[in-house]
Amino acid sequence: MADGFNEVPEAASTTRWVYSFGGGAADGDAKMKNLLGGKGANLAEMSSLGLPVPPGLTITTEACVHYYAEGKSYPAGLQEQVDAALSKVETQAGKRFGEAANPLLVSVRSGARASMPGMMDTVLNLGLNDETVEGLATLSGDRRFAFDSYRRFIQMYSNVVLGLEHSLFEEILDDHKERLEVSVDTALTAADWEKVVADYKAAVTRELGADFPQAPRDQLWGAIGAVFASWMNDRAKFYRRMHDIPESWGTAVNVQSMVFGNMGDTSATGVAFTRNPSTGEARLYGEFLINAQGEDVVAGIRTPQALTRAAREEMGESAPSMEEAMPEVFAQFKSVVERLEHHYRDMQDIEFTVEQGVLYMLQTRNGKRTAKAALKVAVDQVAEGLISREEAISRVEPSSLDQLLHPAIDPGAIRDVIASGLPASPGAATGEIVFAADEAERLAELGRAVILVREETSPEDIHGMHAARGVVTCRGGMTSHAAVVARGMGRPCVSGAGEIDIDEKAGVLRARGRSFSAGEVITIDGAKGEVLFGAVKMIEPELSGDFSQLMEWADGVRRLKVRANAETPLDARTARGFGAEGIGLCRTEHMFFDEDRIAAVREMILADDEAGRRAALAKIIPFQRKDFEELFEIMAGLPVTIRLLDPPLHEFLPHTDAEIEELAASAGLDAAKLKRRAGELAETNPMLGWRGCRLGIAFPEIYEMQVRAIFEAACTVAAKGEAPIVEVMHPLVAKKEEIAFLRKLTDDTASAVLKERGVSLDYKVGVMIELPRAALRADQIAEHAEFFSFGTNDLTQTTFGISRDDSGKFLDAYLKKGIIEKDPFVSLDQEGVGELVRLGAERGRATRPDVKLGICGEHGGDPASIAFCEAVGLDYVSCSPYRVPIARLAAAQAALEKKG
Ligand code: ADP
Numbered sequence: 030m031a032d033g034f035n036e037v038p039e040a041a042s043t044t045r046w047v048y049s050f051g052g053g054a055a056d057g058d059a060k061m062k063n064l065l066g067g068k069g070a071n072l073a074e075m076s077s078l079g080l081p082v083p084p085g086l087t088i089t090t091e092a093c094v095h096y097y098a099e100g101k102s103y104p105a106g107l108q109e110q111v112d113a114a115l116s117k118v119e120t121q122a123g124k125r126f127g128e129a130a131n132p133l134l135v136s137v138r139s140g141a142r143a144s145m146p147g148m149m150d151t152v153l154n155l156g157l158n159d160e161t162v163e164g165l166a167t168l169s170g171d172r173r174f175a176f177d178s179y180r181r182f183i184q185m186y187s188n189v190v191l192g193l194e195h196s197l198f199e200e201i202l203d204d205h206k207e208r209l210e211v212s213v214d215t216a217l218t219a220a221d222w223e224k225v226v227a228d229y230k231a232a233v234t235r236e237l238g239a240d241f242p243q244a245p246r247d248q249l250w251g252a253i254g255a256v257f258a259s260w261m262n263d264r265a266k267f268y269r270r271m272h273d274i275p276e277s278w279g280t281a282v283n284v285q286s287m288v289f290g291n292m293g294d295t296s297a298t299g300v301a302f303t304r305n306p307s308t309g310e311a312r313l314y315g316e317f318l319i320n321a322q323g324e325d326v327v328a329g330i331r332t333p334q335a336l337t338r339a340a341r342e343e344m345g346e347s348a349p350s351m352e353e354a355m356p357e358v359f360a361q362f363k364s365v366v367e368r369l370e371h372h373y374r375d376m377q378d379i380e381f382t383v384e385q386g387v388l389y390m391l392q393t394r395n396g397k398r399t400a401k402a403a404l405k406v407a408v409d410q411v412a413e414g415l416i417s418r419e420e421a422i423s424r425v426e427p428s429s430l431d432q433l434l435h436p437a438i439d440p441g442a443i444r445d446v447i448a449s450g451l452p453a454s455p456g457a458a459t460g461e462i463v464f465a466a467d468e469a470e471r472l473a474e475l476g477r478a479v480i481l482v483r484e485e486t487s488p489e490d491i492h493g494m495h496a497a498r499g500v501v502t503c504r505g506g507m508t509s510h511a512a513v514v515a516r517g518m519g520r521p522c523v524s525g526a527g528e529i530d531i532d533e534k535a536g537v538l539r540a541r542g543r544s545f546s547a548g549e550v551i552t553i554d555g556a557k558g559e560v561l562f563g564a565v566k567m568i569e570p571e572l573s574g575d576f577s578q579l580m581e582w583a584d585g586v587r588r589l590k591v592r593a594n595a596e597t598p599l600d601a602r603t604a605r606g607f608g609a610e611g612i613g614l615c616r617t618e619h620m621f622f623d624e625d626r627i628a629a630v631r632e633m634i635l636a637d638d639e640a641g642r643r644a645a646l647a648k649i650i651p652f653q654r655k656d657f658e659e660l661f662e663i664m665a666g667l668p669v670t671i672r673l674l675d676p677p678l679h680e681f682l683p684h685t686d687a688e689i690e691e692l693a694a695s696a697g698l699d700a701a702k703l704k705r706r707a708g709e710l711a712e713t714n715p716m717l718g719w720r721g722c723r724l725g726i727a728f729p730e731i732y733e734m735q736v737r738a739i740f741e742a743a744c745t746v747a748a749k750g751e752a753p754i755v756e757v758m759h760p761l762v763a764k765k766e767e768i769a770f771l772r773k774l775t776d777d778t779a780s781a782v783l784k785e786r787g788v789s790l791d792y793k794v795g796v797m798i799e800l801p802r803a804a805l806r807a808d809q810i811a812e813h814a815e816f817f818s819f820g821t822n823d824l825t826q827t828t829f830g831i832s833r834d835d836s837g838k839f840l841d842a843y844l845k846k847g848i849i850e851k852d853p854f855v856s857l858d859q860e861g862v863g864e865l866v867r868l869g870a871e872r873g874r875a876t877r878p879d880v881k882l883g884i885c886g887e888h889g890g891d892p893a894s895i896a897f898c899e900a901v902g903l904d905y906v907s908c909s910p911y912r913v914p915i916a917r918l919a920a921a922q923a924a925l926e927k928k929g
C-alpha cells in the first residue's frame with residue numbers, strides 16, 4: 030500500500046510532519062491553518078479550549094506538497110511520526126489500532142487551508158476487519174452496530190481508496206432489502222448486516238482480483254494516499270479554479286479517533302450553524318439524525334430533524350428536535366457553540382456527534398453565508414459588541430453584493446430549464462422572446478417586457494439590449510460584447526448558451542428538442558446562467574437596513590472616490606442611487622447609435638468635405654446638448670467626465686451588401702456611394718485603427734461639435750442653478766503633440782461658447798491613458814492634461830497585444846494550463862499592465878503634482894484591481910452603475926488593509 034516509502038532514500042529528516050490534538054491539549058492552534066489546514070487547525074484549537082474533541086493527529090499540508098513535488102512519495106520521517114502520534118491517540122482513547130479485543134477505529138479526513146466542502150474524500154471506521162469487528166461487537170454489546178459500521182467502512186474505503194463505484198454496493202444492499210422485504214436500512218438485523226458484509230467483500234474480490242485489505246496499517250496508508258490524491262481530483266481542481274485557491278497549497282490529512290453516532294437511540298450526529306446562513310438571523314440553525322453516522326445527514330437517506338424546538342414548530346414537524354429528544358446534551362451543546370462563536374468572533378459551521386449521551390465536537394469553521402446573511406451577521410455582531418466596525422467591513426465579500434443589487438429568482442420557484450449558458454451578468458428578468466434589437470426597442474416602447482435573444486451581439490444592438498429586460502446569446506464568453514455591455518447596463522445576461530439554435534426566419538429558437546416562438550415568455554437567471562420557461566417568481570432587491578449601515582461605515586474609511594461609467598439618464602440615476610460620486614466615463618458613441626440621429630451620423634460620414642460634415646454635425650448637436658444637459662442635472666455637484674468619440678466610423682455603417690442596399694433605399698442614399706465609403710473605412714484591425722483622438726485630429730469638426738454641445742449644455746444648466754463640474758476627456762492619446770492640439774481645440778471652443786453665453790465656468794481637460802506609450806510618456810502628456818483616466822480595457826489589449834474580443838478562444842487554455850491565473854480583462858494584470866499604471870501615475874505627478882488620476886473600464890469594479898488602485902494612490906475608480914456599491918466596499922477594505 031504505502032509504496033511511496035521505497036522511493037525515499039534520504040535519511041529521516043527532522044522536519045515535523047505530524048501534529049497531535051486531544052485530551053484538552055494540542056500541538057497546533059487556529060492560527061496554523063496554512064500548515065494544518067482549516068479542519069486540523071480548528072480541531073487543535075477546540076482541543077486546547079478543553080472542548081470534547083476525539084483525539085487525533087494532523088499530517089501537514091507541507092507533507093502533501095512534498096508528496097506531489099517528489100513523484101508521489103511520502104517524506105522521510107513521516108511514517109515514524111504518524112506511528113508515534115497514533116500511539117498517543119491509543120493511550121488517550123484507551124484502545125489499540127488493530128487490536129482484536131479492543132480496537133481503535135479512526136477517520137481519515139482531508140482538510141485544506143480554505144474549506145472546500147465535499148470536494149475531497151474522507152473515510153470513516155477505518156481499522157475494522159474480520160477480527161476487530163468481533164471485538165467492536167463484544168465491547169459495544171451491539172453486534173448490529175458493529176456490522177453496520179463495517180459495511181459502511183467497506184463501501185467508503187472501496188470507493189475512495191480502491192476506486193469502486195458506490196452503485197456496486199448499493200445494488201447488493203437493495204437485493205438484501207428486497208429479499209428481506211424491508212424498505213429502510215434500520216430494519217436490518219445484525220445477521221442481515223453480516224451477510225451484506227460477506228457479499229460486499231466478495232464483490233471487492235471479484236472486481237479487483239484481490240481481497241479487501243485486512244491489515245489496519247495498510248488501510249491507514251491507503252486512505253492517507255487517497256486523501257492526498259483527492260487534492261488533484263477533477264471536482265477539487267474545478268472548485269479551486271472557481272474560488273481562486275492555488276494548487277500549490279496542498280491538503281492536510283486528519284486521522285482521528287472515531288466516535289459513534291450510530292450506537293442506538295441515545296446516539297446522534299448533526300451539523301449546526303450558530304446563525305442562519307441564508308438570512309443571518311441570530312438563532313441556532315441546523316439538523317441532526319438519531320442513530321446515524323456523519324455522512325447520513327447529507328446523504329438524504331432519512332429526513333433529518335431540527336435542533337431546536339422553535340425550529341421544529343416553525344417547520345410544522347412532528348419528529349422531536351434535539352432540544353426535546355436529548356435535553357441535557359442539547360444544553361451542553363448550546364453552551365459549546367455559543368462559546369465557539371465568541372471565541373472565533375464569527376458565525377460558526379459545526380459538526381458534532383453524540384455517542385451514547387456523550388457530546389463530541391468534530392469540526393468548526395467560519396460558516397459560508399449569503400450576501401444578505403453576511404451583512405446582517407456583521408452589523409448584528411457590531412451591535413453585540415463582538416466585532417468592530419472595521420472588522421464588519423472586512424467580513425463582507427464585495428463581489429457578493431451583486432446578489433443583492435438585482436432582482437433574483439425566488440429560491441422556492443419551480444424551474445423549467447430550456448437551456449444553459451454562462452452566468453454573464455447577474456440578476457433575473459422575465460419577458461417575451463425577441464430576436465432583433467429594433468423589435469426589442471419597438472415592443473419596449475409599447476411597454477412590453479422583452480428578452481433579446483441573439484446569436485451574439487454587436488455595438489448596433491446596444492439600443493435593443495437597453496430596451497430589453499435581459500439578454501441571451503448563443504455564442505461568446507464572460508467578456509463577450511453582450512456580457513460586458515449587459516453588466517455595464519445592469520441587465521441580466523446569459524451568454525454562450527450553445528444549446529440554443531436560432532431560426533430567425535421562422536421566428537423560433539430551438540433547444541433540447543423543444544422550440545419556442547418569438548413572443549413566448551421566458552425568464553433568464555443571469556446569476557446561474559440558465560434560461561427558464563415562462564414567468565418565474567422573483568424577489569426584489571432590498572437595499573436599506575444592514576446594507577446601508579455597512580455602506581455608511583465603509584464610506585467612512587475609504588480614501589478612493591467611486592464614480593460610475595454611465596451615458597444614459599437611467600444609468601446615471603441608478604449610479605447616483607448606488608452612491609456614485611460622479612461619472613468617470615461617459616462614452617459619447619452610444620449616443621450616436623440612437624435611431625433619431627444615426628441618419629445624421631451617417632450623413633456626416635458620407636460627406637465629401639468639411640462643409641458637408643459640418644452641415645450634418647449641426648443636425649446632431651441639439652441631441653448631444655440635450656444628452657449632456659440631462660447628465661449634468663442628474664449629477665449636480667459631482668464631476669462628469671465626457672469622453673469624445675472613440676470608435677472607428679465604420680461601426681456606424683451597415684456591413685453586408687444587403688444591409689447597405691436596405692439602408693440606401695430607406696434613407697434615400699446612393700447605395701454605390703455608401704458601399705464605396707464603407708469599403709474605404711473598412712479596417713483589417715479596427716482596434717488599432719482610425720479611432721480615438723485620431724478621429725478628432727483628422728476631423729476636428731467632430732470633436733469641436735461635441736465640445737460645443739458639452740459647454741452649451743453646461744451653460745444652460747449653470748443658468749438654472751448649480752454649475753456642472755465638466756471634464757473633457759480625449760481617448761487613445763499616445764503623444765504629447767496630440768493632446769497639445771486637442772487641448773487647444775477644446776479650450777478655443779469652450780471659451781468661444783462661454784463668451785457667447787457670458788458665463789464663466791471651471792473645467793478640466795484630460796486624457797485616457799490606454800496605450801503603453803502614453804503611460805511611458807505621461808510626464809510629457811501631463812503638460813497639457815489636467816487628469817488621466819487609465820482605460821485599462823484597451824491598455825490591457827495594447828500591453829498584451831491581445832484583442833479582447835478574440836481572447837475567449839485561447840485564454841481558457843492559458844487558464845487551464847496555469848500560464849495565467851486570472852483573465853486579465855476581468856482582474857487587472859498588476860505586474861504588467863499595473864506597472865504601466867504605476868509608472869504613468871508617477872511620471873504624470875512629477876510634471877503636474879495635482880494631476881487627477883482615475884481608472885475606468887471593467888477593472889474599476891473588480892475588488893483586487895481596486896486594491897491595486899489604492900496601493901498606487903489613484904484618486905478614484907469608475908465602474909458600471911451596478912458595481913458602485915461593490916467598489917465602495919472594496920475601496921474601504923483596501924484602505925483598511927493599507928492601514929494594516
Ligand atoms: P467533509 O469535509 O466532507 O465534511 P469530514 O472529514 O468533515 O468531511 O467528515 C465527513 C463526515 O464524517 C462528517 O459528518 C464528520 O462529522 C464525520 N466524521 C469525521 N470524523 C469522524 C470521527 N472521528 N468520528 C465520527 N464522525 C466523524
Ligand code: MG
Pocket residue numbers: 380392
Ligand atoms: Mg466536515
Ligand code: MG
Pocket residue numbers: 675760761799820822823
Ligand atoms: Mg478605449
